[in-house]
Amino acid sequence: MVGAGLIGGSLVRAADKAGREVWAATASEDTAAQARADGFDVTTDTGGALRRAAAEDALVVLATPLPALPDVLRQVDASASGCRLTDAVSVKGAVAEAVARYAPRARYVGGHPMAGTAESGWAAGYAGLFTGAAWVVGAEDGTDREVWADVAELAWACGAHVVPATADEHDLAVARVSHLPHLLAAVLASTAAGVGLPDDDPGLPMALAASSFADGTRVAGTRPELVLAMCDGNRPALLAAVDEALGRLGVMRGALASTGGLAATVNAGYEGRQRWAAARNEPGTRITGDEPWAELRAIGRAGTPVLGWDH
Amino acid sequence: MVGAGLIGGSLVRAADKAGREVWAATASEDTAAQARADGFDVTTDTGGALRRAAAEDALVVLATPLPALPDVLRQVDASASGCRLTDAVSVKGAVAEAVARYAPRARYVGGHPMAGTAESGWAAGYAGLFTGAAWVVGAEDGTDREVWADVAELAWACGAHVVPATADEHDLAVARVSHLPHLLAAVLASTAAGVGLPDDDPGLPMALAASSFADGTRVAGTRPELVLAMCDGNRPALLAAVDEALGRLGVMRGALASTGGLAATVNAGYEGRQRWAAARNEPGTRITGDEPWAELRAIGRAGTPVLGWDH
Structure with a gap:
C-alpha cells in the first residue's frame, strides 16, 4: 500500500x-x-x-x-x-x-x-x-x-x-454520484451561510439549520484539497454533470418564478432517490x-x- | 393539537x-x-x-x-x-x-x-x-x-x-437552510439517476452512489406533496436563495471550464460548513x-x- x-x-x-x-x-x-x-x-x-x-x-x-x-x-x-x-x-x-x-x-x-x-x-x-x-x-x-x-x-x-x-464509464458515473454532490454541497453551504456576502450575518440561518442542511452539506466538510484533487482530475465528465444540474436548476427557477409549480423538479428528485433505494436491493x-x-x-x-x- | x-x-x-x-x-x-x-x-x-x-x-x-x-x-x-x-x-x-x-x-x-x-x-x-x-x-x-x-x-x-x-426573518432563513436543501437534493438525485433522460440507464451510477450521494439526496426522499407545500408557501424568499445558488454555481461552472480552479467554490463551502459547526457550540x-x-x-x-x- x-x-x-x-x-x-x-x-x-x-x-x-x-x-x-x-x-x-x-x-x-x-x-x-x-x-x-x-x-x-x-x-x-x-x-x-x-x-x-x-x-x-x-x-x-x-x-x-x-x-x-x-x-x-x-x-x-x-x-x-x-x-x-x-x-x-x-x-x-x-x-x-x-x-x-x-x-x-x-x-x-x-x-x-x-x-x-x-x-x-x-x-x-x-x-x-x-x-x-x-x-x-x-x-x-x-x-x-x-x-x-x-x-x-x-x-x-x-x-x-x-x-x-x-475508466470512462467510471469517470462519467462518479462525476454524477460523487463529484457533483461535493460541489452542490459546497454551493449549498456557502449560500446558506452567506459566505462572502457583504452584509454577512449568518446567525439566524445557522441557528435554524437542521438535518436537511446538515445532511446536504456533510461532504462540504471534507478537506478542500482532497475535493479539489478529485474534481480537477475529472473535469470533462464533471462539466457535463454540472451543466445538466444547471439545466435542471434553471427549469426549476423558471417554475418557481412563474405560476407553474415545482412538481416536476420535486417528483424527479423523488424518483431519483427511489432508483437509488432500488439499486441497494440488487x-x-x-x-x-x-x-x-x-x-x-x-x-x-x-x-x-x-x-x-x-x- | x-x-x-x-x-x-x-x-x-x-x-x-x-x-x-x-x-x-x-x-x-x-x-x-x-x-x-x-x-x-x-x-x-x-x-x-x-x-x-x-x-x-x-x-x-x-x-x-x-x-x-x-x-x-x-x-x-x-x-x-x-x-x-x-x-x-x-x-x-x-x-x-x-x-x-x-x-x-x-x-x-x-x-x-x-x-x-x-x-x-x-x-x-x-x-x-x-x-x-x-x-x-x-x-x-x-x-x-x-x-x-x-x-x-x-x-x-x-x-x-x-x-x-x-415571520420575514424566519422565511428568509429557512429558504436558505431548509427549502433550498430540498430543491438541490432533488436536482442532485434526478441528475445522478438520469431521471427523464432519453438514454436513461442509471445502473452504473446508482451502483456506485455512496455516502456523498446518499446524504446529499436524503431529503429528496420526502413525500413530494410535503416539499411542494412548504416551498410553494415561501416563493419570494426561496427565489432569492435559488438565484444566489445559481450565481455561485455559474461561477463554479466557469472556473471548471477554464484553467481557473474550483478552489473558491470548495473553500467557501468548507467555510459555510465550519460556520454551521461553530453555531452548534453557541x-x-x-x-x-x-x-x-x-x-x-x-x-x-x-x-x-x-x-x-x-x-
Missing part, C-alpha cells in the same frame, strides 16, 4: 483483518508512527516498500491523492517496474494516463472502492469501511486477467463487491472470471454487484 | 411526556386509530377538540400541511374563535396571512420547531424529535406576551430552545420575557438559543 490516509489506512486494516500480509509506505513520519503504534507494518521508505513488493510479486495499491501520483509512479518505475499495480484513487482516466506516462511497464488494473467519510488521515480509518461498498475494477479490452483477479479478490476480502467498468451475481470483457462491463452497466468467483 | 403526522404526532408525545394534558384532532381515521392504540387522546372530531380547547383556554397548535390551513382555520374561528393559537408549519408569512384572513380573532403567535426526518405520519413520530432543536417563536412588535410565553414554554417542555424572529442565554421585542429579535438574529426564563 502506498498512502496510509483514510482509504489506504482502512485498506491496510481490512486486508490485515482478512489474513493478508500487508505493508504500507507513507510520506508522513507522523502517520507512519501512528500506524506502527497501532501494530501495522508502515514505513516512510517508499522505495524499500516497493522493492519488497517486486521481490514478493505482491499487488501494489496506490492510495494517495491524485496530485501525488507522478512522484509515486516514478518510484514504482524505479523500484518495482513490472509489478502488479492497482489504485484506490477516485478518478480512473487521469490515473491510467499517469501510469502510462510514468510507470508504463507496470501491470496496471484500475480500481476504486466507493467508500469514504468526511474525515481523513490514518486515525479516521477502520477495517469495516468497505463492507458492502462497490469497488470498481477496470474492465477495458485487453486487461491483465491475473491482476484483475488479484484486485477483485482484494475487494472481496475487504467486504466489498466488484463492479466492472471502463441481489448481485457471481462470475467465472473467464467472461469476455464486454460481458463483465454489461454486468457493471446494469449495476449488478459481482459477489465472487464461481469456478 | 390539530394534525397528528410526524410533527403533530411527535408534539403530542413530547408534550405528554413533559406532563402536559394534550389532545389532538386529525382528519384521518387511520391515524386517529393508531394514536389511540398508542394510548393518546386523538379524535377525528376537529370541531369538538377545538371547543374543548376554547372551554379550557388551552393553547391550540396547528401541525397540518400549509394547504390544509384555510379549512382548519375556518374551524378554529367557528369553534374556538378567541383561542391561544400557534402552529408548527414550516413557513410563517403565509400562515400569518391565513390566520388574519380565516381566524382573525385568534390570539396567534407563529411557531416553527426546526426538526424533521424524511419520514412522515403518526408512526414515524417520537417524543425526542425536538430535543436540542431550534424552535422559532414569532417576535413581531405587538406580539401577545402571554401566548408567546405559552409557546416558549411548550418548546422548552419538548426539549427545544427558542429562537425569536419575525452556549445560549436566558431571558426574563419582559425584554422589548427588538431585543429578543436581536438575540435571534445573533443565532443565540434561548434556553429558558430567568424571572
